[in-house]
Amino acid sequence: MMFRKLKNRVAAQTARDRKKQRMTELEEALDSLQEENAKLAAENDALRESSGTLIQENSILRQRLETPTSEGASGNTPRVKSEPAVLSTPLQWEQTQAAFQLATYCVICLLALLMCVYVYVHVCFPVIMYLYRNI
Numbered sequence: 137m138m139f140r141k142l143k144n145r146v147a148a149q150t151a152r153d154r155k156k157q158r159m160t161e162l163e164e165a166l167d168s169l170q171e172e173n174a175k176l177a178a179e180n181d182a183l184r185e186s187s188g189t190l191i192q193e194n195s196i197l198r199q200r201l202e203t204p205t206s207e208g209a210s211g212n213t214p215r216v217k218s219e220p221a222v223l224s225t226p227l228q229w230e231q232t233q234a235a236f237q238l239a240t241y242c243v244i245c246l247l248a249l250l251m252c253v254y255v256y257v258h259v260c261f262p263v264i265m266y267l268y269r270n271i
Contacts, residue, residue, distance in 0.1 A: 190239045
């Protein structure tokens with residue numbers, strides 16, 4: 137009988153130790169994920185700000201392309217505002233393309249980041265909290 141009690145005590149202590157270790161691991165994982173979430177949120181804000189800046193810059197460039205040149209202002213070659221403006225140099229075309237590609241890349245990165253945050257908030261975090269509560 138005494139041997140069984142001793143064996144039960146040792147098993148109970150081992151179970152408590154495992155539970156304590158698992159809780160420590162889960163707390164570390166939670167801290168790590170919270171740090172990652174904070175970093176992703178900061179990056180998300182930066183990308184949103186960058187996207188806003190690029191949208192404004194794109195709008196300004198489009199307005200500059202639609203404004204008539206000095207020739208158009210004199211009446212020699214009138215421009216129709218509904219038609220897209222013709223870029224006068226290959227450099228302007230390359231700059232416009234580069235700005236568009238950068239804006240597209242930023243939007244894609246922003247969407248990917250938003251998906252990561254969504255997965256973390258709606259999948260990872262609830263699972264961790266469920267495991268944390270049920271240990």
